[in-house]
Amino acid sequence: MSRTTMAWRLQALLTTVVWFSVLACAGSDPDGADPCQRNPSQCVPDGGGNPGPDVTPPTLTDSSQSATQVLVQRPVTFRVKAHDEESPQLRFSWTANVGTLGSPSHTGTSSEVIWTSPSCVPTGTVATVTVTVANSGDASVSKTFTVDANACPKPTVVAGGSHTVALRGDGTVWGWGSNGNGQLGDGTTTDRAVPVQVAGLTEVTALGSGSSHALALRRDGTVWTWGFNGDGQLGDGTVPVRVPVKSLLP
Numbered sequence: 001m002s003r004t005t006m007a008w009r010l011q012a013l014l015t016t017v018v019w020f021s022v023l024a025c026a027g028s029d030p031d032g033a034d035p036c037q038r039n040p041s042q043c044v045p046d047g048g049g050n051p052g053p054d055v056t057p058p059t060l061t062d063s064s065q066s067a068t069q070v071l072v073q074r075p076v077t078f079r080v081k082a083h084d085e086e087s088p089q090l091r092f093s094w095t096a097n098v099g100t101l102g103s104p105s106h107t108g109t110s111s112e113v114i115w116t117s118p119s120c121v122p123t124g125t126v127a128t129v130t131v132t133v134a135n136s137g138d139a140s141v142s143k144t145f146t147v148d149a150n151a152c153p154k155p156t157v158v159a160g161g162s163h164t165v166a167l168r169g170d171g172t173v174w175g176w177g178s179n180g181n182g183q184l185g186d187g188t189t190t191d192r193a194v195p196v197q198v199a200g201l202t203e204v205t206a207l208g209s210g211s212s213h214a215l216a217l218r219r220d221g222t223v224w225t226w227g228f229n230g231d232g233q234l235g236d237g238t239v240p241v242r243v244p245v246k247s248l249l250p
Helices: 003-026
Strands: 059-065 075-083 091-096 110-116 127-134 140-149 156-159 163-167 173-177 192-197 204-209 213-218 223-227 242-246
Touching: 059 140, 075 127, 075 140, 091 110, 110 127, 156 204, 163 204, 163 213, 173 213
Parallel strands: none
Antiparallel strands: 059 075, 075 110, 091 127, 127 140, 156 163, 163 173, 173 192, 204 213, 213 223, 223 242
């Protein structure tokens, strides 16, 4: 083999080695494939892509409620404010386990709603109003407000001489049976075979009955009576038969 031939082959070999070395260092593919597709762990993003979803929940910056205790049915206003670096427009949703929610009013970072309490809540139930604040990435934070509300009375049935009166869980009173002395409290003296509601009486917590009259204790501490009053049983200073009247009990 001539020196010229050997020199040519050596040069070709060196060229090939250098070529493959360059390819290996660059991580390139002879077919032109993107090296990041073949070796993603060796590629670092350059930060020029689109940002991902906002996965950090908003931060509640302020919250308030106009009352923490309700003794009668009444409105209570709840307000919250929140902040999110990535989402200037936040979504607010309100829920309540009892009572009635009005239509909320929102800005991009705050919300308020008026909740009307029920006349009472079931025994063992805590009245709650909850707000959930979410950003554009659906990351959310919640806050639950509590309100101390009156417990509903325990349903009670009491019998008179020939009539019956019953206290429902919603604080109303119903009666049936003999009504010759107005002991059913519906403003008539008509006997009733089915229950009728005692007129104008709500928020009752306790109930009692005599032979031909009945008595009720309301949540505000007042006593109301109706029916036979021939001996002043109703305690209002008179003696006629009456629909529910407020007793003069001090």
